[in-house]
Amino acid sequence: MYIVRHGQTEWNVQEKFQGQLNSPLTEEGKVKIRKTATELADIEFEAVYTSKLGRTVGTAEIILESNNIEKRKNDNEKLKLQKLSELNEIYFGEWQGMNFKEIFVKYPEEAHNYFYDVKNYCAGNVKGEELKDGLKRFLRGLNKIVYENNGGNILVVTHGTVLELFFNYIENKEAHDLDERKLIGNGEYKVFTYENGKYRMYL
Helix, strand or coil, rough: CCCEEEECHHHHHEEECCCCCCCEEEEEHHHHHHHHHCCCCCCCCEEEEEEECCCHHHHHHHHHHHCCCCCCEECCCCCEEEECHHHCCCHHHHHHHCCCHHHHHHEEEEEEEHHHHHHHHCCCHCCCHHHHHHHHHHHHHHHHHHHHHCCEEEEEEEEEHHHHHHHHHCCCCCCCHHHHHHHHCCCEEEHHHHHHHEHHHHH
């Protein structure tokens, strides 16, 4: 399972919370995705999954097009993107569309907790999704992918915060061990295996 974070977007550059809103990929973001596509050029994918948000769909399309992989299970069957809402980013409620400076002005206590003391962060105070609930949702999505595929290489394009929560889960850490300042880079990826009911980081 090759799990990729979507390419850089305009709101990433502006340091805005996107959550389940969306903004366009930047040109720099597209260049990085094409570089990632080159690294994955020799991988034959059996299926491709994205969230339902445009930045992941656009990222997956660039990877497939750049590699000329509309890779096929056979000569007559092209891969189709499969969009799962379970792979969506955390819903950040009232923070969505706001930049980091703005949330520190309007929600100083909760912003401090989210960035520096996550154990005390309460998403309900900003009408958002609790991190542990977002992780459970994301895991449901991955489990659905596993159930639908008997083997082979799967490409998954998703989002930074849910990915960081998943990385922590793999390492037996808690959701409140999240550090939003240390997310995997846009357009970067990790590789996981799934065996005996467990996900393991492969690369």
